[in-house]
Amino acid sequence: MTNKLAKLIFYLGTLISLVLFLALTFDTHRQIQTLTHADQLSEQVVAGKQVWHKYNCNDCHTILGFGSYYGPDMTRVYWRRGSEGIKAVIRSPEKFTTWRKMPRLPVTDEELEELVAFLRWASEIDTHGWPPQDQKLRGETGRAAALGVSPGAVLFQEKGCFACHRVYGTGGQQGPELTHVGSRLSYETIEKVLTDPRSASPRATMPPPVVSHEERDQLAAFLAGLK
Amino acid sequence: MPLAYTSQRVAYPYFVIALLLFALQVIVGIWLALSYAVTIPQGLVDILPFSTTRAIHTNLLVLWLLLGFMGTTYFMIPEETEREIFSALLAYLQLAILAGTGVTAVVGFLFGWTKGKPLLEIPFPLDYLVVVGALIFLFNVGMTILRAQRWTVVQGSLFGGLVFLAVMYLFNLPFYANLSIDWYYWWWVIHLWVEGAWELVAAALTAWILIKITDVPRELVEKWLYVELGLFLFTGIAGTGHHYYWLGAPKYWLWVGGIFSALEPLPILLMVLDAWHYIRNRRDGIKGRLVFTLAVGMSILHFVGAGFWGFLHTLPQINYYTHGSQVTVAHGHIAFFGAYVLLNIMFFYYAMPKLKGLAEFDERRGTLAFWWMSITMMLMTLAFSVAGVLQTYIERVMGLGYMTAQAQMRFWFAILVFLGLSLLGGVILTVLDLLTLRPAPAVAQSGPAVR
Numbered sequence: 268m269t270n271k272l273a274k275l276i277f278y279l280g281t282l283i284s285l286v287l288f289l290a291l292t293f294d295t296h297r298q299i300q301t302l303t304h305a306d307q308l309s310e311q312v313v314a315g316k317q318v319w320h321k322y323n324c325n326d327c328h329t330i331l332g333f334g335s336y337y338g339p340d341m342t343r344v345y346w347r348r349g350s351e352g353i354k355a356v357i358r359s360p361e362k363f364t365t366w367r368k369m370p371r372l373p374v375t376d377e378e379l380e381e382l383v384a385f386l387r388w389a390s391e392i393d394t395h396g397w398p399p400q401d402q403k404l405r406g407e408t409g410r411a412a413a414l415g416v417s418p419g420a421v422l423f424q425e426k427g428c429f430a431c432h433r434v435y436g437t438g439g440q441q442g443p444e445l446t447h448v449g450s451r452l453s454y455e456t457i458e459k460v461l462t463d464p465r466s467a468s469p470r471a472t473m474p475p476p477v478v479s480h481e482e483r484d485q486l487a488a489f490l491a492g493l494k
Numbered sequence: 495m496p497l498a499y500t501s502q503r504v505a506y507p508y509f510v511i512a513l514l515l516f517a518l519q520v521i522v523g524i525w526l527a528l529s530y531a532v533t534i535p536q537g538l539v540d541i542l543p544f545s546t547t548r549a550i551h552t553n554l555l556v557l558w559l560l561l562g563f564m565g566t567t568y569f570m571i572p573e574e575t576e577r578e579i580f581s582a583l584l585a586y587l588q589l590a591i592l593a594g595t596g597v598t599a600v601v602g603f604l605f606g607w608t609k610g611k612p613l614l615e616i617p618f619p620l621d622y623l624v625v626v627g628a629l630i631f632l633f634n635v636g637m638t639i640l641r642a643q644r645w646t647v648v649q650g651s652l653f654g655g656l657v658f659l660a661v662m663y664l665f666n667l668p669f670y671a672n673l674s675i676d677w678y679y680w681w682w683v684i685h686l687w688v689e690g691a692w693e694l695v696a697a698a699l700t701a702w703i704l705i706k707i708t709d710v711p712r713e714l715v716e717k718w719l720y721v722e723l724g725l726f727l728f729t730g731i732a733g734t735g736h737h738y739y740w741l742g743a744p745k746y747w748l749w750v751g752g753i754f755s756a757l758e759p760l761p762i763l764l765m766v767l768d769a770w771h772y773i774r775n776r777r778d779g780i781k782g783r784l785v786f787t788l789a790v791g792m793s794i795l796h797f798v799g800a801g802f803w804g805f806l807h808t809l810p811q812i813n814y815y816t817h818g819s820q821v822t823v824a825h826g827h828i829a830f831f832g833a834y835v836l837l838n839i840m841f842f843y844y845a846m847p848k849l850k851g852l853a854e855f856d857e858r859r860g861t862l863a864f865w866w867m868s869i870t871m872m873l874m875t876l877a878f879s880v881a882g883v884l885q886t887y888i889e890r891v892m893g894l895g896y897m898t899a900q901a902q903m904r905f906w907f908a909i910l911v912f913l914g915l916s917l918l919g920g921v922i923l924t925v926l927d928l929l930t931l932r933p934a935p936a937v938a939q940s941g942p943a944v945r
Contacts, residue, residue, distance in 0.1 A: 268717070268721070270713075270717050270720075273717045273718070273720040273721050273724075276720065276721050276724040276725070277720040277721070277723050277724035277727075278724070280724035280725060280727060280728030281723075281724060281727040281728065281731070283728065284727060284728045284729070284730075284731040284732045284754070285727075285731050287732050287750070288731045288732045288734065288735075291732075291735075291746065291747070291750060292678075294744065295678070295738075295743050295744055295747075296675075298743075298744045299672070299674055299675060299678075299742060299743060299744075302742045302743065302744065303672055303673070303674045303675075303742045305672055308671055308672060313671045316671065316673060316676075317669075319610065320608075320609060320610030320611065321610060322606075322610070323543075323545040323546070323606070323608050323610045323615070324545070324610070325545075325610060325612050326544070326545030326546070326548045326549050326610075326612055326615070327543065327544050327545045327548070330673065331673065331674070331677055331740060331741045331742070332740055332741075332817040333677055333680070333741070333818065334612045334818075335544070335545065335548050335612060336818065336819065336820060336822070336823060337529070337530070337544045337545075337548070338896075339897075340818060340896075361536050365897070366533045366901075367530075367533065367897070367900065368533070368534060368535075368536050368539040369539070369543075370539050370540045370543040370545075371536075371540050385673075389673055392673070392674060392741075392742040393742055394740045394741065394742060395739065395740060395745060395748070396814075397739070397740035397814060397817065398740075398817070398818070398890065399814060399815060399890045399891070399893075400889050400890050400893055400896075403893065
C-alpha cells in the first residue's frame with residue numbers, strides 16, 4: 268500500500284461516515300418530533316424530567332435501556348403500574364421491595380405528579396417495540412381500561428362475537444350487523460336472545476354464548492347501549 | 495538515565511493521582527457487586543444508595559483514564575516535537591483544576607449533588623471547570639506543537655483526538671427537554687469518545703510506543719496509522735447508530751448502526767496485526783520486555799473486549815433482547831480494561847522508570863500484576879456474561895419479572911465480589927510497583943517466566 272492510498276482511506280473513510288451521520292441526524296431531528304409526540308412535552312413533563320435527574324433515578328434504573336441496571340427499566344413503567352402504583356412505590360419503597368432495596372427519597376407531592384407525567388409521556392415513545400418484556404402489557408392495560416368502562420365490550424371481544432357480527436365496521440358478516448342494535452331491540456329482548464337465540468327467530472344458527480348470568484347481563488347492557 | 499526534556503517531569507503527578515484513583519475505583523466497584531449479591535439494609539440504602547456509588551465508580555474511571563492520557567501526552571509531546579512543553583506551570587494548574595473538580599464532584603455525589611445523567615453526573619458549575627481544564631490542556635499542548643513546527647502523523651492523531659474529545663464534551667452541557675434527544679446527544683459524548691476520540695489517542699500512543707520499543711521505521715508506522723484512523727472513524731462515527739435502535743429514533747438506524755458497528759472490530763484487528771508484525775520483524779532485541787508484554791496484551795484484550803464482546807450484541811436482532819442488561823456490563827468492563835486501562839498502564843511502565851532515572855528496572859512484580867489483573871478481568875467478564883444471558887433469557891425472552899431474573903443472577907454477583915477482591919490485589923500490586931520501582935537485579939536476565 269502506498270502512502271497516498273493510506274491517506275485517501277483516512278480522508279475518504281472519515282468524510283463518508285461523517286456526512287452520512289450528520290445527514291441522518293438532521294433527518295432524525297425532524298422525525299423524532301412525531302416518534303416521541305413532542306407536542307405532548309408539557310411544562311409538567313419537562314419538570315418531571317428534572318425530578319428524574321434530581322434524584323439520580325437513572326443511576327439505578329434504565330430508561331429506554333440506558334443507565335444503570337440495578338432496578339427495572341422505566342420506559343414502560345406507566346403501563347406496568349399506572350400513576351397510583353408509581354406514586355405508592357416512591358412514597359414507601361420499603362413496602363414493595365424484598366431483598367434489593369430502593370432508597371426512601373424526599374420527593375414532594377408536586378414532584379411526584381411531575382415525575383408521573385414524565386413517565387407517562389415516556390411510555391408512549393415509539394421504540395420499535397422495545398423492551399420485549401413489556402410488549403404484552405399494551406394489550407393488557409388496554410383491556411383493563413376497557414373493563415373499567417364497559418365489561419360487556421370486553422366480553423363481546425373475548426367470546427368471539429366479532430367472528431360473525433359487525434360493529435362500527437369491524438367483524439364478520441354471517442350474523443346481523445349490531446352497530447345500532449340497541450335502537451331495534453330492548454335490553455330484555457337482547458337478554459332473551461343471548462339465553463336462547465331461537466327465541467328471536469326459529470331459523471337462527473347462532474350458538475348460545477357460553478356465559479354466566481352476570482356476564483350475559485353485562486353483554487346485554489353493552490349491546491342495548493349501541494344506538 | 496536523565497530525561498530528554500526536563501518538562502516531561504510534569505507527567506509524574508498525573509500518573510500518581512491517576513493510579514490512586516484507579517485503586518479507589520476498584521474498591522467502589524466491589525461494593526457495587528456486593529449490592530447486587532446481598533441485601534443492603536434499608537437504613538444504609540437511604541443514606542448511601544446504589545446510584546451514588548455507581549456514579550463514583552464510573553466518574554473515577556473517566557477521571558483517572560483522562561488524567562493518565564494527559565500525563566502521557568505531556569511525557570510524549572516534548573520527545574515528539576523536540577521541544578520543552580510550552581508551560582510546565584500551566585500543566586500543574588490544569589492538574590489541580592481537573593483533579594480538584596473531580597474529587598469535589600465525587601464528594602458532592604455523596605450529598606446528592608448531581609446532574610443525574612449516567613456517566614456525566616458532574617453538575618453545574620463543575621462541568622464548566624472541566625471545560626476550563628481541558629482548554630488549558632489543549633492550549634498548552636497546541637502551543638508546544640505550534641512552536642516546534644515539526645509536524646508528524648502521530649502528533650496529529652493525538653492532538654486531533656484530544657480536540658475531538660473536548661468538543662464532544664460540550665454536547666453534555668445543555669439541558670434537553672426531550673428524553674430521546676437527550677440520549678441521542680449523550681451518545682455523542684460517550685460513544686464518540688470511546689469509539690472515536692479515545693481511539694485516536696490510543697492509536698497515536700500505541701504507534702509512538704511501537705516506534706520507541708522496536709526499531710521499525712516511523713514512515714511505516716505512520717502509513718498504517720492513517721489506515722487505522724480512517725477505519726476507526728469510518729466505522730465509529732456512523733456506528734454510533736447502534737445506540738439509536740430503541741430510543742425513539744427512525745428505523746433506518748437499525749440498518750446503519752448494525753452495518754457500521756459490525757465493522758468496528760476491523761480497525762482493532764488491524765492494530766493487533768500491526769503491533770504483532772512490527773514486533774516480529776524488529777532487528778534488535780526488545781527494549782523493555784514488560785512494556786512489550788503490555789503492548790501485545792493490550793491489543794489482544796482491546797480486540798476481545800471492544801471488538802468481539804461488542805460485536806456479540808451489536809446487531810439489532812440480538813440487541814433487542816440484550817439491550818440494557820448485564821451483557822452490556824460485561825462488554826463495558828473488558829472493553830475499558832483492554833482498550834484504555836492497559837494502554838495507560840503500558841505507558842506508565844514506559845515512562846515511570848525514566849521519570850525515576852532508572853535505565854532498567856525489576857519487571858517481575860509488574861509482569862505478575864499484568865497477568866493477575868488480565869486473567870481476573872477475563873473471569874469477571876465471563877461472570878457478567880453468564881448473568882447477562884440469564885437476565886436476557888428469563889426476563890426478556892420468557893417474560894418473567896425483573897426480580898425473578900435478578901434472583902437467578904445473584905450467585906454470579908457473589909462470584910464477582912471475590913473476583914473484584916482479586917482484581918484489587920492486582921491493582922494494588924501495580925500501583926505499589928509503579929510507585930516504588932527498583933533497579934533491575936545485577937544478574938542479566940530477561941523477565942520472569944510467568945508465561
